[in-house]
Amino acid sequence: MKSGELQELTAFALHLADSAAREILPHFRKNVPVDVKAAETWDPVTEGDRAGERVIRHLIEKHYPTHGIVGEEYGTKTGTSGLTWILDPVDGTRAFVIGLPTWATLIALYDDGQPVLGVMCQPFVGDTFYGHTEGAWLNHRGNVQSIKVAPARKLADCLGGTTSPHLYKGEDAIAFENLRSKMKSMRYGLDCYSFSLMAAGHLDVAMDPVLQIYDIAALIPIMEGAGGVVSTWTDNDPRMGGNVLAASSQSLFDEARRAMESD
Numbered sequence: 001m002k003s004g005e006l007q008e009l010t011a012f013a014l015h016l017a018d019s020a021a022r023e024i025l026p027h028f029r030k031n032v033p034v035d036v037k038a039a040e041t042w043d044p045v046t047e048g049d050r051a052g053e054r055v056i057r058h059l060i061e062k063h064y065p066t067h068g069i070v071g072e073e074y075g076t077k078t079g080t081s082g083l084t085w086i087l088d089p090v091d092g093t094r095a096f097v098i099g100l101p102t103w104a105t106l107i108a109l110y111d112d113g114q115p116v117l118g119v120m121c122q123p124f125v126g127d128t129f130y131g132h133t134e135g136a137w138l139n140h141r142g143n144v145q146s147i148k149v150a151p152a153r154k155l156a157d158c159l160g161g162t163t164s165p166h167l168y169k170g171e172d173a174i175a176f177e178n179l180r181s182k183m184k185s186m187r188y189g190l191d192c193y194s195f196s197l198m199a200a201g202h203l204d205v206a207m208d209p210v211l212q213i214y215d216i217a218a219l220i221p222i223m224e225g226a227g228g229v230v231s232t233w234t235d236n237d238p239r240m241g242g243n244v245l246a247a248s249s250q251s252l253f254d255e256a257r258r259a260m261e262s263d
Helices: 005-029 047-063 091-098 171-180 192-201 219-223 250-261
Strands: 068-071 075-077 084-093 104-111 116-120 128-131 137-141 141-145 157-160 185-187 204-212 227-233 242-247
Touching: 005 047, 005 084, 005 104, 005 116, 005 128, 047 068, 047 084, 047 091, 084 137, 084 171, 104 219, 104 242, 116 219, 128 192, 137 219, 157 192, 157 219, 157 227, 171 204, 171 250, 192 242, 219 227, 227 250, 242 250
Parallel strands: 068 084, 157 185, 157 204
Antiparallel strands: 068 075, 084 104, 104 116, 116 128, 128 137, 137 141, 204 242, 227 242
16 A cells, blocks of 8 residues: 555544544443343443444445445445455443443554554543554644654563453463563553553553454554554464454563463
8 A cells, every 4th residue: 555545544544533532422421321232241332332333434435435344333344445444433342331431442444454554542531542554653632743662671571451361261361370470560451552552662561362353453553553563372363353462572472472371
């Protein structure tokens, strides 16, 4: 993708995030009705989720009708251009319904299966992280600055973040504890923020298990644009989700993987 087209589509993705924010924020901290999706664990959804995705899909279909769409709330629309938007209007709905501002709108663009740009927008806090092949940035309430991962550190000196230790089951729980016990600190309750904070140099390691494509798609270009390494600890393709592990350097990622595999 040429630089001019990438810049145009990035500006459009940021416009999508702003438009979604206007639909979602009126539902935040209003004790709105909560529906529950059929799942093994409590999986809430609100009108904020639905309204956010509706406006994003409307704008994509209006301005780029040949583009595909994969959205958490309204499913898949197959496109003809090779470009597909991956949408999670409210990533972290469990946080959303209790008034915790760690949720975010995630918007990614894939080009023939490759993530080329991503936006993570937390409008209540005023943070919009975005990235692509030419770099990564944070717009905090109108102040835009480029972001980079932290300098490489040894695992014992590292700070990590994840959503909850209770999400790790069976062998993954053992692997997580192996890693956590070898780090300086592991913080919880971060949802998608852990990946963006890693990209911005505040954390060294970010991870979450059993992610869906729309949970991670937008975060990959942000982390890679900031110089981070994104993969999984179970050798599946992170572009499709799964057990995602990200680190500020390849050497740290490799050390973290070895720690998770140790007995």
